[in-house]
Amino acid sequence: MALSRLLLLSIFLALICAPQISADSAPEDHDSSASLLHELNSKIYSLESSIDERNHEIKSKDESIKQMEKILQEKSDTVSSLQHEIESLQQKGALDAKELVSKAHARASELEKQVHKLRKEIEGQNKRKDNLEAQAAAAERKIQDLNLKLQNLQKINDEQKSRIRKTERALQVAEEELMKAKLEATSKSKELVEVHGAWLPPWLAVHLFHCQSFIVTQWAEHGRPTLDVTVQKALEKKAQLDTWAEPHIESIKANWIPLFKEKWMAFKTQMEPHVRSVSTKTIELYHTSKSAITPRVTRIQEVANPYYQEVKKFSKPYVDQVATVAKPHVDKARVVLKPYSKKVIRAYKKFIKSASVYHVQVQGSVHEMLEKHEISKSLATKELVWFAESVNQAFLMIEDK
Known part of the structure; x- marks a missing residue:
């Protein structure tokens, strides 16, 4: 749980820092967004592996619960058989019957204690199963949120690339216009100097x-x-x-x-x-x-x-x-x-x-x-x-x- 909280905190901080990308420092932001995408992909892969492990544990717990239910059924069958034996012994003799009954009651009490323990274990395993399912659902939600954030980051990255291209083109056009204006200014100044010198x-x-x-x-x-x-x-x-x-x-x-x-x-x-x-x-x-x-x-x-x-x-x-x-x-x-x-x-x-x-x-x-x-x-x-x-x-x- 502490590891997952730490992971969520790191993802949250990365997402808070991510929107501060500006158009003036476009190349550095592009490198940081690429590293952030790599970290998010690795974290998503680790979360998916942990979800698979939790699902495997849930399956193993389900199998153990089924085995315990089988054991409980067997114990209940044995209890019923013992009750039949007790009834038969009661018919055979009083002393033997009392001893058998006492032994059967002792055995039944032990079996009931075992059944009670098994029920508690089953309830605990069911609670663990519910917790694991809730954690798996939360992890799936986190994965969906991370996928959405990843898509948003990719869109932002594409927009930044397009802005960088546009700014580069505009810079080239402005430089060309500046050169043209300088050439025109020099030519006009030369013409004016010639005109002033001539007339x-x-x-x-x-x-x-x-x-x-x-x-x-x-x-x-x-x-x-x-x-x-x-x-x-x-x-x-x-x-x-x-x-x-x-x-x-x-x-x-x-x-x-x-x-x-x-x-x-x-x-x-x-x-x-x-x-x-x-x-x-x-x-x-x-x-x-x-x-x-x-x-x-x-x-x-x-x-x-x-x-x-x-x-x-x-x-x-x-x-x-x-x-x-x-x-x-x-x-x-x-x-x-x-x-x-x-x-x-x-x-x-x-x-x-x-x-x-x-x-x-x-x-x-x-x-x-x-x-x-x-x-x-x-x-x-x-x-x-x-x-x-x-x-x-x-x-x-x-x-x-």
Whole structure:
């Protein structure tokens, strides 16, 4: 029993340690799983041999039990024969019968004791048989569990082998891609060096770098602060304009608007027939001039079209030749200026974005100021707002100068 418990404990520890296999140390885990499989096979073989020995012992015990049952049957037969003899002796004589009866009783008691002993031995052997059968069933269950674990280990081993193969293939592919990328990078760098050497002199590259750094520093030192100052001044001017215009607007509302409305209505009634006559005359003049000019324009087009076609045919090969000659130079110049143009475009976009935000803010403030009052409400159009904002910005720039 101690040996079987020790064996179970070792198998359990091996199975607990077995799932800790990782994909990073695949070859060492493969060797350990192979040794574990060999140990499990040897343990299963030893368990099967012990089960065979236990079965052999059970068979021998069964045979001994059968022999004891035969002996018991023989003893019971002898007891019955003795009882028959006792009965016959009782009939023959009293003294002999008493002696025989006493002897028979003694013999029967001895036989009963022997039978009792044999029954106890049979019960003990039956208990041992049950224990051996239980142990055999437990061993069979353990063998089944070990077989399942062995199958799982084999599956894990196969999966690890497949993972190792996949990782090796992926490593080979990655190495090939890395080599390709290195070759492409070296070729691109060589091409760029050749292009820079052919189309961009060193002094020009240095000059471009200095210009770029100068533009960035000037924008950081002067452009951004100037923009912030202009925004602040525009807001201050807007507030001053609101405070200055408010009393004048109130006086205009009270005094000038009714007079202006009366004058406007009188002017409108007086000028309406003149405007109608002028509009009709201008429409008639437009139609007459169009009808008179259209045939002359068509004649000029007809006369000039052949000369235009001649010039086009004559200049087309020269234009194509210039385009074909200039195309590689333009492409190389584009490649050379591409990294510099990206930075310039980014700086330009940032400047446009900030300027547009400021422009929209000023336009919104001007539009709100015009919408507040009834006189200027009709003048709150996009064109006027844009013009007022532009004039305000121009005045601010003049003041800064």
